[in-house]
Amino acid sequence: MKFFVLVYKNIKYYISSSKMVFSLFVAGIISCTFLLTYLYGNYSTVKERFHMDKKAYSLVFVAPIELAEWEKYEEGINGVKEHSYYRACFNASFRGEELWNGGVLVGCTIGDVRPNNIIVYSGRTYFTENEISHGEKVAIINERTYVKIERKNVDYNVDTITIDGIDYRIIGTTATGPDVTIPYLAYKDMYADAKSVEIVFETKPSYYDNLEFVKKLNYDFESRIINIKTPYSDYEEVKGDTPIVLAIFGAVFVLISMTFMCLIKYLSDETNHISVIQYVCGASKETVASIKVMTVFLLTVFSGGLGVLLHALTHKPLLSKIDIVEGLFYTFYEYMLILSVVCVSAVIVVIPFIIGFSKNSVITNKNKYK
Amino acid sequence: MKKISLFFRNMKGNVLLLVILFITVSIMQLILNYSVSGYLYYNRSNIMFSRAGLDGGIYYINITPYDQSTVDKLGEIVEELEKDEAVEKIIKNKYFSCRLNMELFQAVLYDEDVYQKMYGKLPYGDWGSGDEEQVCAVVAGVMPQNAPVGKTAKLGVSIDNKIEQFDIMISGVISYPPMVFDMSYYSSVNMTADKFFDSRSVLYLPDNEKTKALFGDAETMGMEMYAGIVLFDDNATPEERKAVSDKLDQYSEVLEIDDIISNTKHLVKEKLLVTTSLPMYLLVISILGYMSICVITIYRKKYDYSNYQIIGCSKRSIMTLTVLQISFPAILSMALFVCLMSVLRSLSQKGIYTLPNLIFGYENILVSVLATVIVILSIVLVTYYMLKSFSPLQELRKMEK
Numbered sequence: 001m002k003f004f005v006l007v008y009k010n011i012k013y014y015i016s017s018s019k020m021v022f023s024l025f026v027a028g029i030i031s032c033t034f035l036l037t038y039l040y041g042n043y044s045t046v047k048e049r050f051h052m053d054k055k056a057y058s059l060v061f062v063a064p065i066e067l068a069e070w071e072k073y074e075e076g077i078n079g080v081k082e083h084s085y086y087r088a089c090f091n092a093s094f095r096g097e098e099l100w101n102g103g104v105l106v107g108c109t110i111g112d113v114r115p116n117n118i119i120v121y122s123g124r125t126y127f128t129e130n131e132i133s134h135g136e137k138v139a140i141i142n143e144r145t146y147v148k149i150e151r152k153n154v155d156y157n158v159d160t161i162t163i164d165g166i167d168y169r170i171i172g173t174t175a176t177g178p179d180v181t182i183p184y185l186a187y188k189d190m191y192a193d194a195k196s197v198e199i200v201f202e203t204k205p206s207y208y209d210n211l212e213f214v215k216k217l218n219y220d221f222e223s224r225i226i227n228i229k230t231p232y233s234d235y236e237e238v239k240g241d242t243p244i245v246l247a248i249f250g251a252v253f254v255l256i257s258m259t260f261m262c263l264i265k266y267l268s269d270e271t272n273h274i275s276v277i278q279y280v281c282g283a284s285k286e287t288v289a290s291i292k293v294m295t296v297f298l299l300t301v302f303s304g305g306l307g308v309l310l311h312a313l314t315h316k317p318l319l320s321k322i323d324i325v326e327g328l329f330y331t332f333y334e335y336m337l338i339l340s341v342v343c344v345s346a347v348i349v350v351i352p353f354i355i356g357f358s359k360n361s362v363i364t365n366k367n368k369y370k
Numbered sequence: 371m372k373k374i375s376l377f378f379r380n381m382k383g384n385v386l387l388l389v390i391l392f393i394t395v396s397i398m399q400l401i402l403n404y405s406v407s408g409y410l411y412y413n414r415s416n417i418m419f420s421r422a423g424l425d426g427g428i429y430y431i432n433i434t435p436y437d438q439s440t441v442d443k444l445g446e447i448v449e450e451l452e453k454d455e456a457v458e459k460i461i462k463n464k465y466f467s468c469r470l471n472m473e474l475f476q477a478v479l480y481d482e483d484v485y486q487k488m489y490g491k492l493p494y495g496d497w498g499s500g501d502e503e504q505v506c507a508v509v510a511g512v513m514p515q516n517a518p519v520g521k522t523a524k525l526g527v528s529i530d531n532k533i534e535q536f537d538i539m540i541s542g543v544i545s546y547p548p549m550v551f552d553m554s555y556y557s558s559v560n561m562t563a564d565k566f567f568d569s570r571s572v573l574y575l576p577d578n579e580k581t582k583a584l585f586g587d588a589e590t591m592g593m594e595m596y597a598g599i600v601l602f603d604d605n606a607t608p609e610e611r612k613a614v615s616d617k618l619d620q621y622s623e624v625l626e627i628d629d630i631i632s633n634t635k636h637l638v639k640e641k642l643l644v645t646t647s648l649p650m651y652l653l654v655i656s657i658l659g660y661m662s663i664c665v666i667t668i669y670r671k672k673y674d675y676s677n678y679q680i681i682g683c684s685k686r687s688i689m690t691l692t693v694l695q696i697s698f699p700a701i702l703s704m705a706l707f708v709c710l711m712s713v714l715r716s717l718s719q720k721g722i723y724t725l726p727n728l729i730f731g732y733e734n735i736l737v738s739v740l741a742t743v744i745v746i747l748s749i750v751l752v753t754y755y756m757l758k759s760f761s762p763l764q765e766l767r768k769m770e771k
Contacts, residue, residue, distance in 0.1 A: 028658045259659035322647035
């Protein structure tokens, strides 16, 4: 207790020694903390992935799920914009020649007629209203399938691809998507189940809603789901990189805050006589050094904490306007992480002080003071 | 010589901190100049767009060019609209491949009125519109001083699988970076003026009867009818405008040019605010850093300053020495960036080197100087505040005590 009272008094001596120097130090560390928080939010891949505008969930089942069962279940989910079914087929041929030894992934989507997210390779990459409503046997192939048949000069709207004995007229090629995409009704005519289901929500669910939804899926389907890909899966993958990202930004923080350490060194030198008095009054050299080091540490942490608090208070009304990442927000946990980085940086910053004190004995300081 | 030696000797003790500040200020200058150059590019695209008198018009583009049936139908509608009384003119995307003195170019048939207004005065030559006898072309995407302006060049065009050679007069060259106007890009999210410009080698030919007569069939080769801009007659009513827009909307995406211009203005403002945020943070830190070093230096050197004053040095000279010593890294960084920007600007204007979507202008130099002036000003203020009541006698008395 006595130790902390002395640290507190030491801080008071620092302030009274030079208010200007003290204010500059606090302002400097606050601005460095602002920069650290800004860098973490706008330049970290972790945050970028968190804020990606993904709205789709992809579920892979152990055994194919009945379409009727899934559609009944989906009625109980709010805000679903579209869904897609996928399944593997082992019998796909083009002009009588088998295309693969393994499986071909067939998919269908209920949603936009002219989806903007499908990258056009060639031909037509959307189904017309007529093809959708009548479930016509037309197919859009992906690049993998196209590569298989390109040497045969595929003639769009004429050539067909045969899957499980049914001919589908090829209308176009996309760079992404399943091997073969067919209209929803055409899929339902042929298959009653799906190995994988993708649902797209109208808006991206919040992180906590997402956790709740995944929990619900796992509960409702128990062990029937092998894998769930959520809008936050990419974020979860890179979440482990957070310490590395913070270490890099922390290094930037230490480097820049070093500029302001000359101020604290000055204040420390100016109040050396206090240390001598403490020594004369019976404090050991270690205690005197610890008081100095603790003062520097607490001042840095306090200023950093003030910076974090100021950032949290001003981010929504003011600072969010200059963010590079749109709709960026910081959680309480992230602010705590940033504060921890400031604490660790403060320890690093204190090292030169420890070295400085171990060089000179208190007696030397005492003689200097005399 | 002695003064210079004193200047550097006095900096001793602050070297590491000044090096850190030099790095911080240089990073700030680098990002700041990048932001300014990006801003200049976006701004110029909007200026060119407005200057061409396209405001009030509509932009259409068929987004399924691989579906020939929709392209053909759009072509029919465009032909029909050209006869419409409400329509003043339709500027279409007309181009074909060619070889100019054996080098591959894209020939663009340009609307004389719109393009000349858009690009303004050319750095070398002119648009050659006054030449009655021959077809004059303007080149873009080449070094302006290397363009054969005023000379006749050989233009190779493929007609019926044979390369036909034409003699063509090069009357002018577009400034660098070229910013070639192209109408084939579409984005449903946020269509802005900058998306209408890219940098490639282009030969501009006037879209008139003279050119048609020269090239004959070649003129129609490779032409795309899937994008264009409709300019309305001044007397066109809102209903008539809507009817034109609705017709085009059947086989294309239609956007108001005014919306594109306002989107760009918004983007320019937003981009400038966002891209300058990091340099602004760094500038604030640099200012605080310089102020800190200034305060500490003055506190530590008050005894030295007393001696300087006693031997006849004025207070103003002491202040100048202090300000120069502290702001030395900022001045050095500014000098470095002013030189760099001047060189890049000169290289870019000559067409020797440029970076995509960036324009280097005198604004870069201005911003670099301005940032440094702000830093120096803060140092001057602190120095003045700390030394205004400075008295050598008092300091010596303090030391004596």
